Amino acid sequence: MKKPDKHTIACILFAAGATAVGLMLDDPYYLQVLIFIGINTLLALSLNLLMGYAGQISLGHAAFYGIGAYTTAVLSATYGISPWLALPAAIFMAMAVAYIVGKPTLRLSGYYLGMGTLGFGMIVSIVFREWHSVTGGASGFVGIPPLEIAGFALDTDRSYFFLVWAVVLFFFLISRRIIDSRVGRALRAIHDGEHAAAAMGVDTARMKLSIFVLSAAMASLAGFLYAHQIYFISPETFGFMASIRIVTMVVIGGMASIWGSLLGASLLTILPEWLHAFADYEMMVYGLVLMLVMIFLPQGLTRGIIDLYNSSRKKHDQ
Numbered sequence: 001m002k003k004p005d006k007h008t009i010a011c012i013l014f015a016a017g018a019t020a021v022g023l024m025l026d027d028p029y030y031l032q033v034l035i036f037i038g039i040n041t042l043l044a045l046s047l048n049l050l051m052g053y054a055g056q057i058s059l060g061h062a063a064f065y066g067i068g069a070y071t072t073a074v075l076s077a078t079y080g081i082s083p084w085l086a087l088p089a090a091i092f093m094a095m096a097v098a099y100i101v102g103k104p105t106l107r108l109s110g111y112y113l114g115m116g117t118l119g120f121g122m123i124v125s126i127v128f129r130e131w132h133s134v135t136g137g138a139s140g141f142v143g144i145p146p147l148e149i150a151g152f153a154l155d156t157d158r159s160y161f162f163l164v165w166a167v168v169l170f171f172f173l174i175s176r177r178i179i180d181s182r183v184g185r186a187l188r189a190i191h192d193g194e195h196a197a198a199a200m201g202v203d204t205a206r207m208k209l210s211i212f213v214l215s216a217a218m219a220s221l222a223g224f225l226y227a228h229q230i231y232f233i234s235p236e237t238f239g240f241m242a243s244i245r246i247v248t249m250v251v252i253g254g255m256a257s258i259w260g261s262l263l264g265a266s267l268l269t270i271l272p273e274w275l276h277a278f279a280d281y282e283m284m285v286y287g288l289v290l291m292l293v294m295i296f297l298p299q300g301l302t303r304g305i306i307d308l309y310n311s312s313r314k315k316h317d318q
Contacts, residue, residue, distance in 0.1 A: 031157035038164035040265035046218035052256035055191030060121020066238030068220025094220030140234030254300025
């Protein structure tokens with residue numbers, strides 16, 4: 001019988017810990033913070049697959065987040081369609097847009113790719129803001145219904161906590177499967193050198209487009225979860241700064257690291273909550289923390305923590 005690998009064991013232990021926290025924690029505020037950490041982790045993980053493993057820069061990732069949120073909002077609130085039927089529509093919409101945009105854009109590289117995805121994100125944000133009859137415009141979209149499973153409404157923070165983290169853990173396992181497969185090795189080869197990967201027989205165009213579409217699907221799922229948690233969405237949530245925040249989560253947590261996505265999302269979700277006490281100095285302290293992380297842990301929190309642990313073990317052994 002094959003023994004489970006370290007990642008599977010880590011996921012099992014994390015699932016057990018998350019279940020214990022969900023059962024024991026009663027404070028609605030802390031449960032909501034953990035829900036948002038889960039949603040942001042899914043976003044960071046989706047971009048990490050694209051940027052950390054495949055080496056493709058995206059500065060418009062929040063657009064897919066918004067497409068998922070607005071699609072389910074319009075279908076469920078305006079047309080009365082079940083959110084669970086709106087979910088595949090939201091994912092399909094994001095995947096279709098990603099395919100159409102990615103086909104020409106992913107031929108670019110480096111800064112040009114970043115500018116291309118940035119332009120796409122800005123266009124989508126303008127559509128959300130200006131299409132008043134459908135999206136509600138700058139005022140936002142209200143009346144999004146709560147999710148239900150077998151007649152049971154997921155309208156409490158505890159029930160939604162379990163849903164969000166079950167989804168996150170599922171994609172942790174899926175992402176690890178992808179990374180450890182031939183596809184994952186091909187993505188890392190593209191990251192290290194696209195021309196060299198092509199010379200070795202990797203279909204780089206198809207691989208880049210596939211991971212771009214998958215990344216968009218995961219981001220749209222995060223948008224779906226966000227919309228049915230808040231019951232209200234607005235264009236500002238999915239604008240340029242949201243895309244930059246997702247990129248920052250990936251970089252700070254650790255590029256090409258699944259658990260780094262969790263650490264980066266946790267830090268950038270909790271940090272603004274801690275900085276409320278600093279009032280006018282909030283952005284200054286926020287920037288200082290980010291700068292310190294990038295100076296002293298340039299490879300991200302995950303790699304930095306592992307290196308510090310290994311260094312301390314060597315000193316202890318000596």
